[in-house]
Amino acid sequence: MTAQTLHPRIRVVWVLRAVLVAAVLSLPFAGAYYLGRLPMWAPAVAGGVFLAVGVVHAVLKYRRWSYEIREDALYLDRGVVTQVRTTVPLVRIQHVDSRRGPVERGAGLASCVVYTAGSRGADVRIPGLTPDGASDLREELKRLAIRADGEDAV
Numbered sequence: 001m002t003a004q005t006l007h008p009r010i011r012v013v014w015v016l017r018a019v020l021v022a023a024v025l026s027l028p029f030a031g032a033y034y035l036g037r038l039p040m041w042a043p044a045v046a047g048g049v050f051l052a053v054g055v056v057h058a059v060l061k062y063r064r065w066s067y068e069i070r071e072d073a074l075y076l077d078r079g080v081v082t083q084v085r086t087t088v089p090l091v092r093i094q095h096v097d098s099r100r101g102p103v104e105r106g107a108g109l110a111s112c113v114v115y116t117a118g119s120r121g122a123d124v125r126i127p128g129l130t131p132d133g134a135s136d137l138r139e140e141l142k143r144l145a146i147r148a149d150g151e152d153a154v
């Protein structure tokens with residue numbers, strides 16, 4: 001199987017998140033302006049910088065995110081500043097969920113969450129899938145994990 005990318009609408013979700021973060025990070029600058037400690041342009045410049053960094057990060061994050069299912073494992077490649085390559089052996093998969101939070105539902109997207117054995121908090125989330133794509137991925141990983149577990153059994 002070739003590397004799969006995320007649905008382009010995930011960029012919209014990540015950009016909207018960047019807008020929200022930029023607004024929150026700009027609040028202290030607005031407060032300092034209100035108290036007379038900063039010039040009037042300072043909150044707008046700070047907000048613009050935070051927004052630009054957030055949008056660039058969202059676009060680069062989308063370009064870098066991919067996953068691939070092979071016979072032995074699920075491979076994930078992601079990250080902007082720190083690039084992370086994760087290998088999840090199929091025999092380590094405990095269960096797989098498809099998930100749709102309110103923001104994802106609004107964008108018509110879903111996520112697939114893969115839970116692994118052996119360590120706490122060792123779950124892997126694949127965002128930016130269509131609901132059908134998340135269900136298909138969940139079922140495929142479940143089928144491959146069952147088959148791999150059978151082959152690995154003593």
